[in-house]
Amino acid sequence: MARAAKDSRIMEMKDTISQLNTVINSQNELIKSLQGTVRGCNETIANLQEQIDYLTKKLFGTSSEKSKDISGQLSLFNEAEQEAAPEEEPEPAVIREHTRKAKRKQSDTFKGVPSEDVVIPLSDDQRHCPDCGAEMEVIGREFVRQEFHFTPARGKVVNIYVETAKCPVCAENPEMEGVTGFVKPEVPAPLIPYSYATPSAAAWVMYQKYCNAMPLYRQEADWKQLGVPLLRATMANWIIYCATNYFAPLYDFFHKELVLRGFAMADETRCQVLKEPGREAETDSFMWLFRSGEDGLPPIILFKYTETRARFNAAELLKGFQGYLETDGYQGYNNLPGVKRCCCWAHLRRYFVDAVPKGRKEDLSEPAVQGVKYCDRFFDYERRSKELDHSYEQRKEWRLQKEKPVLDAFWDWISKQNPRKGSRFEKAVNYALNHKEGFMTYLEDGRCSFSNNPSENSIRPFTLGRKNWLFSNTPKGAEASAIVYTIVEMAKAYSLNVYKYLKYLLEHLPETPMSIACLDKLAPWNRDVKKACSGAME
Numbered sequence: 001m002a003r004a005a006k007d008s009r010i011m012e013m014k015d016t017i018s019q020l021n022t023v024i025n026s027q028n029e030l031i032k033s034l035q036g037t038v039r040g041c042n043e044t045i046a047n048l049q050e051q052i053d054y055l056t057k058k059l060f061g062t063s064s065e066k067s068k069d070i071s072g073q074l075s076l077f078n079e080a081e082q083e084a085a086p087e088e089e090p091e092p093a094v095i096r097e098h099t100r101k102a103k104r105k106q107s108d109t110f111k112g113v114p115s116e117d118v119v120i121p122l123s124d125d126q127r128h129c130p131d132c133g134a135e136m137e138v139i140g141r142e143f144v145r146q147e148f149h150f151t152p153a154r155g156k157v158v159n160i161y162v163e164t165a166k167c168p169v170c171a172e173n174p175e176m177e178g179v180t181g182f183v184k185p186e187v188p189a190p191l192i193p194y195s196y197a198t199p200s201a202a203a204w205v206m207y208q209k210y211c212n213a214m215p216l217y218r219q220e221a222d223w224k225q226l227g228v229p230l231l232r233a234t235m236a237n238w239i240i241y242c243a244t245n246y247f248a249p250l251y252d253f254f255h256k257e258l259v260l261r262g263f264a265m266a267d268e269t270r271c272q273v274l275k276e277p278g279r280e281a282e283t284d285s286f287m288w289l290f291r292s293g294e295d296g297l298p299p300i301i302l303f304k305y306t307e308t309r310a311r312f313n314a315a316e317l318l319k320g321f322q323g324y325l326e327t328d329g330y331q332g333y334n335n336l337p338g339v340k341r342c343c344c345w346a347h348l349r350r351y352f353v354d355a356v357p358k359g360r361k362e363d364l365s366e367p368a369v370q371g372v373k374y375c376d377r378f379f380d381y382e383r384r385s386k387e388l389d390h391s392y393e394q395r396k397e398w399r400l401q402k403e404k405p406v407l408d409a410f411w412d413w414i415s416k417q418n419p420r421k422g423s424r425f426e427k428a429v430n431y432a433l434n435h436k437e438g439f440m441t442y443l444e445d446g447r448c449s450f451s452n453n454p455s456e457n458s459i460r461p462f463t464l465g466r467k468n469w470l471f472s473n474t475p476k477g478a479e480a481s482a483i484v485y486t487i488v489e490m491a492k493a494y495s496l497n498v499y500k501y502l503k504y505l506l507e508h509l510p511e512t513p514m515s516i517a518c519l520d521k522l523a524p525w526n527r528d529v530k531k532a533c534s535g536a537m538e
Contacts, residue, residue, distance in 0.1 A: 030324065040334050060283070082209070155201065155228055160187070162184050164182050164184050165184075166181070167184075180445035191204075192238065193276075199503045199507045202238045202239075204218060204499065206239060207502055210461075211488050213464050216232035220235070236473070239484060242506060249485065249519060250522060252492065253520070254300050255290075258321075259320035259321040261321070261323065262295065263295040263326075264318075264321060264324070264326070265455040266317070266327050266455065267456060267458075268286050268288045269459055270286060271305070272472070273285045273307075273472045273477075274473050275473060276307055276461060279307065279503045285305065285387075286305070286308065286309045287305055287459070287462055287478075288303065288304040288305075288309075289455055290302045291327060293447065293448070294447065294454065299494075301458075301490055302318050304482055305481070305482040307478050311331075320338060322338035322342050323339070323391070324339075324342050326341075326342045326343075326448070326451075328347045329347060330343075333505070340441060342449060343378070343435045343438030344451045345378060345439065345450055347452065348375060348435075352372045354369075354428075355425040355427070356372065366426065367417055367425060368424075374410045374413070377406075378403055378450070381399070381402050381403050385398050392446030392447050396443070396444075396446035400443060407443075417429050461485070461488070487501070487502065487505065490523075491533070493524070494524040496529070496530065497533050500533040505534050
């Protein structure tokens with residue numbers, strides 16, 4: 001009996017152990033699932049905090065992307081180069097010669113500005129000698145100071161008449177009665193039919209809006225202060241008419257010249273057009289920028305408005321272009337006929353900058369910081385190549401010798417990264433890997449651009465102006481803006497006085513045949529145009 005009782009107790013204990021093991025296993029599974037949930041929650045919290053830091057930095061932080069050297073940066077990249085190309089000899093340090101910047105003279109400040117001399121005369125009491133009373137003799141003048149005086153913009157109304165003449169002899173001849181005619185000179189056509197617009201007035205409106213980012217409602221207020229009731233609707237009509245009837249042929253000429261190039265850049269940004277057919281007023285439209293690359297040829301800059309960012313718009317804008325195209329990562333530029341893409345390293349660097357955790361931008365143990373420093377290294381090499389004034393062949397060789405080893409180390413480094421899912425660093429890593437081929441294309445030719453910064457600099461005036469005038473009212477207005485922005489940025493690219501160039505075109509285009517030869521004479525690279533449109537406003 002005792003043995004049976006003992007065996008029964010053992011069986012009960014085994015059952016208890018088995019039950020406890022089952023409970024333990026289920027508890028372990030529950031703990032693991034909870035740990036996974038907690039880990040997921042922690043990742044979500046980390047990603048949300050990262051997003052808050054990113055948005056805070058965008059809202060309140062500096063927008064500058066300039067980098068500064070920090071301790072340990074050079075040793076990090078020396079190590080990368082040694083691993084990639086151990087046989088390469090270290091480059092000897094070059095100490096730049098220091099030259100003191102010449103002190104700017106006051107006369108240089110107002111070079112090109114009209115000037116006049118004002119002589120302060122002696123008073124009546126000073127014109128006679130205080131000792132003997134004899135009249136004083138002026139023997140010269142002494143310079144005191146230089147001042148700058150400003151006269152507000154002024155307009156004037158010009159009433160145009162024509163002379164009318166008749167022959168006095170024929171008028172007295174009875175046989176010529178009723179036949180005698182009157183002679184009048186030919187009257188130049190107005191800039192805009194049934195309008196008091198002139199090249200100078202229309203050019204000033206365009207200059208203020210597209211060069212100084214002053215919206216038409218502010219210009220309307222300024223004109224009112226001068227006593228001129230010039231309405232914003234009138235100014236808008238001037239812009240649309242002149243852009244459509246006068247600037248458009250020159251715009252098309254620039255486009256035809258641009259697609260013949262072998263190196264180009266493109267970018268696009270949002271804009272808002274209120275009265276697009278079949279679309280809500282809040283719907284985004286787009287302003288595209290298409291410009292020549294850094295190939296050493298005269299620059300060409302072109303703007304284009306479209307309702308959407310669809311790929312066919314890029315294809316239409318680039319129709320006929322064959323060569324290398326520098327862009328950001330937008331997929332709409334993919335697989336265009338005859339186009340080989342070069343991806344912008346400044347965009348990739350921006351991804352890494354945005355991924356740097358708050359307060360850790362100098363922590364080289366942080367992978368995002370390492371990504372930024374890799375990009376900085378490439379930009380340093382590009383900057384050095386420009387300082388050495390390399391030819392395109394020399395630049396290609398320089399890139400292959402200096403940058404290719406670091407590139408190999410960079411791609412090896414990025415392939416080993418294991419970023420947190422959903423983090424900004426993961427976006428940077430994926431962006432780099434997804435566009436690797438495009439990031440390497442610039443090695444093929446020294447004329448290929450390393451970044452798309454020239455395009456961003458060209459499109460920046462539009463983005464600044466957009467903050468002031470906010471939207472276009474109609475598609476015609478947006479198209480006119482794209483054309484006028486093209487003319488303005490072309491004038492800037494050739495260091496012309498923007499107002500003078502706009503006025504020059506409005507004076508000459510109405511009477512110019514729209515042939516290629518004639519339009520070429522009105523292009524900003526023409527010698528006569530440069531002579532007429534340089535210098536300060538008169």
